[in-house]
Amino acid sequence: xxxxxxxxxxxxxxxxxxxxxxxxxxxxxxxxxxxxxxxxxxxxxxxxxxxxxxxxxxxxxxxxxxxxxxxxxxxxxxxxxxxxxxxxxxxxxxxxxxxxxxxxxxxxxxxxxxx
Amino acid sequence: xxxxxxxxxxxxxxxxxxxxxxxxxxxxxxxxxxxxxxxxxxxxxxxxxxxxxxxxxxxxxxxxxxxxxxxxxxxxxxxxxxxxxxxxxxxxxxxxxxxxxxxxxxxxxxxxxxxxxxxxxxxxxxxxxxxxxxxxxxxxxxxxxxxxxxxxxxxxxxxxxxxxxxxxxxxxxxxxxxxxxxxxxxxxxxxxxxxxxxxxxxxxxxxxxxxxxxxxxxxxxxxxxxxxxxxxxxxxxxxxxxxxxxxxxxxxxxxxxxxxxxxxxxxxxxxxx
Numbered sequence: 001x002x003x004x005x006x007x008x009x010x011x012x013x014x015x016x017x018x019x020x021x022x023x024x025x026x027x028x029x030x031x032x033x034x035x036x037x038x039x040x041x042x043x044x045x046x047x048x049x050x051x052x053x054x055x056x057x058x059x060x061x062x063x064x065x066x067x068x069x070x071x072x073x074x075x076x077x078x079x080x081x082x083x084x085x086x087x088x089x090x091x092x093x094x095x096x097x098x099x100x101x102x103x104x105x106x107x108x109x110x111x112x113x114x115x
Numbered sequence: 116x117x118x119x120x121x122x123x124x125x126x127x128x129x130x131x132x133x134x135x136x137x138x139x140x141x142x143x144x145x146x147x148x149x150x151x152x153x154x155x156x157x158x159x160x161x162x163x164x165x166x167x168x169x170x171x172x173x174x175x176x177x178x179x180x181x182x183x184x185x186x187x188x189x190x191x192x193x194x195x196x197x198x199x200x201x202x203x204x205x206x207x208x209x210x211x212x213x214x215x216x217x218x219x220x221x222x223x224x225x226x227x228x229x230x231x232x233x234x235x236x237x238x239x240x241x242x243x244x245x246x247x248x249x250x251x252x253x254x255x256x257x258x259x260x261x262x263x264x265x266x267x268x269x270x271x272x273x274x275x276x277x278x279x280x281x282x283x284x285x286x287x288x289x290x291x292x293x294x295x296x297x298x299x300x301x302x303x304x305x306x307x308x309x310x311x312x313x314x315x316x317x318x319x320x321x322x323x324x325x326x327x328x329x330x331x332x333x334x335x336x337x338x339x340x341x342x343x344x345x346x347x348x349x350x351x352x353x354x355x356x357x358x359x360x361x362x363x364x365x366x367x368x369x370x371x372x373x374x375x376x377x378x379x380x381x382x383x384x385x386x387x388x
Contacts, residue, residue: 003163013190014172016200046212052348
């Protein structure tokens with residue numbers, strides 16, 4: 001999990017991601033006056049971005065494809081912890097509570113399995 | 116930070132400070148949720164092989180948590196630079212939506228104020244400020260200062276939390292599965308983003324495609340799954356005639372307003388479903 005990139009490359013990543021992100025944030029703040037509002041089609045596409053990318057980040061972190069044996073590979077403790085955390089996220093919409101309950105569930109299940 | 120601003124605001128003679136303090140005060144409960152997020156960003160950056168200086172620099176330069184965590188993971192995997200940057204930018208595409216939504220309130224400002232306002236734009240500052248802007252008349256309070264009070268309290272909290280995480284990162288014992296805090300953080304952000312049937316379908320499709328696409332070369336899984344998910348959502352909206360006008364028939368209103376209502380509601384949550 002430790003990077004094979006040299007420090008210069010990591011700096012390049014930081015600067016490129018930063019400049020690109022600033023451009024996205026500036027987009028309509030600078031355009032306003034020239035463009036009255038976001039084109040509806042653009043808004044219609046963008047509204048799905050959070051659900052799409054966040055789910056693409058969450059699910060593969062809990063479940064992975066396995067080639068040998070073919071099928072799904074997962075740690076049951078992480079699946080249960082994620083499910084419990086999802087309920088907490090839904091009820092509280094609190095990042096803090098979601099992380100706390102999810103981690104506590106994972107640690108508890110791991111401790112029980114070790115005994 | 117917010118505490119100090121609040122004190123300044125109460126003591127002061129300057130309307131700008133009062134308005135900034137009001138923004139910071141409304142944002143204060145949200146800061147509690149930002150702290151663990153920032154700690155995780157610092158810890159995982161150092162674990163991925165970045166220096167503490169790079170970890171903090173990333174928070175200052177990029178200042179967007181979800182994209183930072185995804186980029187850090189890909190840096191740890193030694194993914195190609197183009198893929199890391201593209202993944203971060205895809206995750207941050209939502210800022211275009213916020214930028215468009217908040218721009219009308221900033222239109223009278225000069226270039227420096229606009230650039231600063233854009234740089235500190237976050238999900239939380241956007242949600243808190245839009246809620247306020249819709250409730251108050253323009254003359255009632257300075258929108259710029261209210262927004263900056265909210266955004267800058269988030270900025271300072273994020274930088275401090277990342278720095279603490281980056282410095283403490285080396286001291287965090289292995290075997291605690293702390294890396295699992297990253298998907299948990301995304302999960303906490305994902306749940307409020309699922310606001311209707313179509314966004315739920317998008318989340319389901321992206322999750323499944325993400326699992327399958329994880330075997331793609333060059334770590335292109337997130338970008339691929341995100342693109343497929345968005346395409347499915349647009350297709351669903353087209354089929355029901357909801358595209359390009361979203362949800363409740365107000366262009367551009369749906370995503371932003373839902374989120375804003377949620378965040379403004381703070382910990383109350385849940386009643387929407």
